[in-house]
Amino acid sequence: MRIGSKKWVLFKFVPYEYKVLEKYLEKMALKGWMLEGMVGFFLKFIKIEPKALKYSVDVMDKIPMILGGDSKSAVECREYCEAAGWKFICQMEKIQIYCKENEVYNIPIQTDEEEKYKSIFKASLKYSILNILCVSMLLYSQYLTSFGNVFPEFLADNSKLLLLLLLSLWFIQDSVQFIHFIIWSITGRLRLKRNEPISYDFKAITGIKLVLNKIMFILLVAMLCIIILSGLxxxxxxxxxxxxxxxxxxxxxxxxxxxxxxxxxxxxxxxxxxxxxxxxxxxxxxxxxxxxxxxxxxxLGDNNDYGSYSLALKDFDMISAESYGEKKESVLVYCEHYIEDDENSYISYYLYRSRYNFIIDYVLNKEFEKINRYDNEEVIIMESNIPDNIKVYKSINEDKFILVSDNTFISLYINRKDLDGEEVINIIYDKVFKSAS
Structure with missing residues (x-):
């Protein structure tokens, strides 16, 4: 993202991949962009005349993550590197970035291969574990409010679906990243024993990650836009x-x-x-x-416009009462929740419409799960005179009715008074299924 002479780039990496970041920064300098700072996973660039710069990404595990650039160890690292001719650019937690004019020979900041490996290994392990824990907690919290919940309304919320997709991609990426880190750490120890150089350059893998990061960033922006534009x-x-x-x-x-x-x-x-x-x-x-x-x-958003909802008490020749309704629609399903009640009459239903049969099957299974877990009711299949492609279920006490076809589901509670079950089913069929066909 570019704003005037400033440019922001999403670049998520783990310390042991630092070589890829160095090469990326040098490539950006040749294009006329010099690193100015880091904010989280974002690199901030400033416009310059294109030139060759040499970057050094220094990973120091001894720098406390919570103190960062204010710690004594961080200041000591900067003083040492500046004495070696490197210009300090910025720092993020355990990572410090330096640059200098590209020269034929540059003094490396870290020269002891074993100490370098140990420092990078410890820092990378902490980053990897922290990333896995964070995304796991976030994904689990979303699971509890979505697939782990008996209420499937989340399917009708684009922002929640995008968030689930975003967190799932993040979890997959960090899980693969952690596996790759473990493989690298084992390989690194073996190379040290054989006095062989350790590789910190993973251009192909990091390139794939950068593409995934951009996709996740786009999903995040889309989710925020949907949330803001949704009004609530x-x-x-x-x-x-x-x-x-x-x-x-x-x-x-x-x-x-x-x-x-x-x-x-x-x-x-x-x-x-x-x-x-x-x-x-x-x-x-x-x-x-x-x-x-x-x-x-x-x-509890009031909505007394009965015509905008599929069913109401008046459809059953009952006196209209105070009503509450909510509508949601996503790329997967349309959901309608309606309640209308007073002391003598009551109706409540959830209605789902989807072009995908597996969505309706999922909603039906969740409804049965909710009934078994919370409602303490027994639901049986009911014979009716409506078309065979619509299955009808009712509770034993006959105040709950469930009708489901390939693309429509409705679960309805009603205080029926003198209405019989067959009459209730016919009204639901006429208002919900027949009118939509």
């Missing part, structure tokens, strides 16, 4: 951004205050970790409360 989160986006901004500012201020109070790395490290944990917990509490509020607003 867009109304609360400012609150989310304010909380996030205040949290970051609070962390930065507290880190600086602690730095002035004590110059001991171990003490600062312990206090900074405690601050990060405290801020994360506070954010989780705030965001969870905000999410619950947003969810309630979404489910």
């Amino acid at each position: 989160l867009g109304k609360h986006l400012l609150e989310f951004l304010i909380v996030l901004t205040l949290s970051i500012l609070a962390g930065i201020i507290l880190f600086k205050v602690i730095k002035k109070i004590t110059n001991k790395d171990e003490t600062r490290k312990l206090i900074n970790i405690s601050i990060v944990i405290l801020i994360v917990i506070i954010n989780l509490i705030i965001y969870s409360r905000m999410t619950i509020t947003i969810g309630i607003n979404g489910i």
Whole structure:
């Protein structure tokens, strides 16, 4: 992404792949882009006259991740490298980047092959494990609210589907990355024993990763756009951004205050970790409360336009009551949830429509799972006079009806009063199935 004389590039890598980053930065310099800094997995470039630059990516495991460039060990590393003729560019956690005018001979920053391997191995192991743990926790949390849940409404939410796809790709990438790292580390130890040089250049593999990273970034942007344009989160986006901004500012201020109070790395490290944990917990509490509020607003959004929903009490010749409804539609399925009730009448249903039969089968299986787990009801197949391609299920007490065809599913609770089951089924068929055919 380019903005004026600045350019941002997504470049996710693990320390043992540092050679690929060096070559990429040198290639960008020849194109007229010089590295200015790193923010997370993004490289920030500034426009320059094209020229040959030599880059050195220094991986130092002894640099505390939570302190980064403010630690004594990080400052000592910079002083040593600058004394060797390298210009310090930027630092991200355990990684420092230097450059100099391209020369015929450049003094390498690290010369001891074994010490270099040990430092890079330790740093890469920490990065790899941290990446796996983070994506696993995120993916598991999404699993609990999607496939691990008895309610399949997530299928009608494009943002949730994109998030699942994004996290799945991320998990696959980091899992393959971790396996590759283990293979590299074993091979590296064997090469050390044979006094052979260790390879840190994995151009083909890293190239594939960069393509995946771009795909995931596009998915992330698309997901955020969908969330914002959907309206519901867009109304609360400012609150989310304010909380996030205040949290970051609070962390930065507290880190600086602690730095002035004590110059001991171990003490600062312990206090900074405690601050990060405290801020994360506070954010989780705030965001969870905000999410619950947003969810309630979404489910209980009043909608008394009966014509915009497939069924209502009036369709069963019952007196209209207070109603709540919600509609969602994704690339996979359309979902409609409707509730209308007062003291004497009640209707509630979930309706799904999809061109994909496996989606409807999945929704039906989830409905049976929900009934078995929570409703304590027994559902049986019911004979009816509607077309054979529509299966009909009913509960023993006959207040719940499930009708399903190849592309439509509806699960309905109703206070029937003097209506019989066959009449309820015929009304559902006329309003939901027949009218859509």
